[in-house]
Amino acid sequence: MTVHHHPPDELLAAFAAGVLDLGQHIAVATHLVGCATCRAAVRAIEHVGGAVLAGLPPSAMSDGALEALERRLDEPVRVADAPARPRARGFTDVPGLPSFLDGYPGSSWKWIAPKVHLRPIRLAEPSATRVFLLKSSPGTKMIDHTHTGFEMTCVLSGSFVHAGGHFGPGDFDFGDGSVDHDVTIDSAEDCICLVAMQGDLKLNGLIGRLLQPLIRM
Amino acid sequence: MQSEIPGDATSDAARWAGLIEAITVRRDREAFAALFRYFAPRIKTFMQRSGASEQSADELAQEALLVVWSKAALFDPASVGAAAWIFTIARNLRIDALRRQKRTPTHDTSEAELEFRLDEGPQPDAGVRASQIEGRVRDALSVLPDEQLRVIELSFFQERAHAEIARTLDIPLGTVKSRLRLAMARLRGLLDDFS
Numbered sequence: 001m002t003v004h005h006h007p008p009d010e011l012l013a014a015f016a017a018g019v020l021d022l023g024q025h026i027a028v029a030t031h032l033v034g035c036a037t038c039r040a041a042v043r044a045i046e047h048v049g050g051a052v053l054a055g056l057p058p059s060a061m062s063d064g065a066l067e068a069l070e071r072r073l074d075e076p077v078r079v080a081d082a083p084a085r086p087r088a089r090g091f092t093d094v095p096g097l098p099s100f101l102d103g104y105p106g107s108s109w110k111w112i113a114p115k116v117h118l119r120p121i122r123l124a125e126p127s128a129t130r131v132f133l134l135k136s137s138p139g140t141k142m143i144d145h146t147h148t149g150f151e152m153t154c155v156l157s158g159s160f161v162h163a164g165g166h167f168g169p170g171d172f173d174f175g176d177g178s179v180d181h182d183v184t185i186d187s188a189e190d191c192i193c194l195v196a197m198q199g200d201l202k203l204n205g206l207i208g209r210l211l212q213p214l215i216r217m
Numbered sequence: 218m219q220s221e222i223p224g225d226a227t228s229d230a231a232r233w234a235g236l237i238e239a240i241t242v243r244r245d246r247e248a249f250a251a252l253f254r255y256f257a258p259r260i261k262t263f264m265q266r267s268g269a270s271e272q273s274a275d276e277l278a279q280e281a282l283l284v285v286w287s288k289a290a291l292f293d294p295a296s297v298g299a300a301a302w303i304f305t306i307a308r309n310l311r312i313d314a315l316r317r318q319k320r321t322p323t324h325d326t327s328e329a330e331l332e333f334r335l336d337e338g339p340q341p342d343a344g345v346r347a348s349q350i351e352g353r354v355r356d357a358l359s360v361l362p363d364e365q366l367r368v369i370e371l372s373f374f375q376e377r378a379h380a381e382i383a384r385t386l387d388i389p390l391g392t393v394k395s396r397l398r399l400a401m402a403r404l405r406g407l408l409d410d411f412s
Contacts, residue, residue, distance in 0.1 A: 009402065033335075035340065059261040072283065
């Protein structure tokens, strides 16, 4: 798998710094599953984080903090390693997703438009970003649309094409309000993507405006 | 802002890695105390700059050092530098703490830690030594112009990172973005041959 489209560097930096909301985090983490280049970039930024942390001016710790901690060192370690979440196995049937999604509650495909199905990923964490899987059949032309917020799309299988290029497995597409999306699925198989989206879709053209009230993504 | 990247970083990095390994090998309390004295006060600053109160920043710094103690055996000096490893611990605790404020926790495991485990898909990671990455990062940071360095430093804090950086430094949002892009491009240029 060769990845051609990567998240912008600022997004990778925000990911490694830990300042993305969970929905955005999932979209970037999905890209990282398939992209060793960006994993290396994230690790490098974590090293920048280490240098930043080590260079911060110290703030005096409360009196006796070290002694209090030293008394706790022999306490049995609370095992925080294994997830206590129910083994929901929510998305194990979809290859290419980050493994922490395995613990999420599953969901099934819902029809949202001709040849397009959607599977929501419900976050335990309140997030301004909605995350879902989108499955489109070969040849589907998505209705011409723009976004009021941003949209991050990571291709899991199949491929699509729009004015910004051709997007196959592992590729990451970052769109904001300025991008007019006229998307066509050009693979012989279904195209499955993970999408993280803020704001709403705005459908363009007469048919789009007629359909707008019917499509709630 | 008076933070700075420490000058003699190479020997510091090796010493910190040695201290963490001493905890793993012989539960060395002296080593723990040394790490505490250096990192706890800085993690406290990190937490306060991220919006935590003085008291909860203190508690989070203590909690971070407890994690260093209990997970020392998971520290792999070949793949990550000591400061970077401690940074990820602090980062993950900060995320978990922010979430605890927003809702009742259903369990007390670290969700952020799970969420930052990077799966290796079809392309395995190139086996790059941490010391190489650390060295490159150090070199890259040392040649960055001061204004890019400050943008990078601040980007590790606020939630609404870019807008706040613009306000703090009193520069337009577009300038923050372009400085960050420049700085990242430079870092990436130095790291390219690792992938």
